[in-house]
Amino acid sequence: MIGLLDLQGGVVEHLDHLDRLGIAARRVKKAADLDGLSGLIIPGGESTCLGRLLRITGLDRTIVARHHAGLKLWGTCAGAILLAQRVVGGEPCLALLDVAIQRNAFGSQMDSFNTLAMVPAVASTPIPLTYIRAPKISDLGAGVRSLLAVDDYHAAVEDDVILATVFHPELTPSLAFHRYFAHKCGILTADGDEAGWHPEDW
Numbered sequence: 001m002i003g004l005l006d007l008q009g010g011v012v013e014h015l016d017h018l019d020r021l022g023i024a025a026r027r028v029k030k031a032a033d034l035d036g037l038s039g040l041i042i043p044g045g046e047s048t049c050l051g052r053l054l055r056i057t058g059l060d061r062t063i064v065a066r067h068h069a070g071l072k073l074w075g076t077c078a079g080a081i082l083l084a085q086r087v088v089g090g091e092p093c094l095a096l097l098d099v100a101i102q103r104n105a106f107g108s109q110m111d112s113f114n115t116l117a118m119v120p121a122v123a124s125t126p127i128p129l130t131y132i133r134a135p136k137i138s139d140l141g142a143g144v145r146s147l148l149a150v151d152d153y154h155a156a157v158e159d160d161v162i163l164a165t166v167f168h169p170e171l172t173p174s175l176a177f178h179r180y181f182a183h184k185c186g187i188l189t190a191d192g193d194e195a196g197w198h199p200e201d202w
């Protein structure tokens with residue numbers, strides 16, 4: 001089962017994608033909700049707000065402890081910021097992933113955009129990407145691999161136990177990244193069915 005951190009930010013769309021893959025999922029609001037999970041998604045939203053709520057609830061320490069006990073993590077956008085060990089112009093929160101990350105690196109909300117990219121490790125066809133006040137990842141530490149490098153930054157990275165994306169796969173029709181994370185968590189999914197959308201329409 002995969003959990004969705006449900007303190008603030010975009011939860012429903014992630015749940016919908018997991019549901020479409022036939023993966024059991026649960027909202028995580030308190031420590032007990034982490035019991036029995038193989039993976040936890042930390043969604044996009046507002047990283048300062050999410051970080052504060054994690055500290056107030058004590059979930060920050062619980063998530064770090066569960067991660068060290070095997071819980072896989074995926075952070076999208078604000079979630080990626082919370083996972084990073086080095087935050088340009090900010091304070092690290094969970095500090096589990098050996099990368100630097102710069103908040104709001106593309107400008108304001110008005111500078112949000114959609115694009116398409118090949119991410120060979122994740123899918124054999126182009127994947128739609130949605131950037132919303134996205135950060136940029138850089139300075140990958142030993143053990144961190146880039147899944148998608150663009151210009152001067154990394155848009156998707158992973159180590160053996162953490163996935164981080166600066167964009168929002170849950171806001172696109174593609175299930176590819178959710179399937180990829182499920183596999184990382186040891187959960188098998190039905191074979192890829194990307195029917196219903198076409199790269200030329202995105």
Ligand code: GLN
Pocket residue numbers: 043044045046047048076077078079081103104132133134135
């Ligand atoms: N810019 C936001 C932050 O710094 C993240 C935006 C997002 O998650 N879409 O928290």
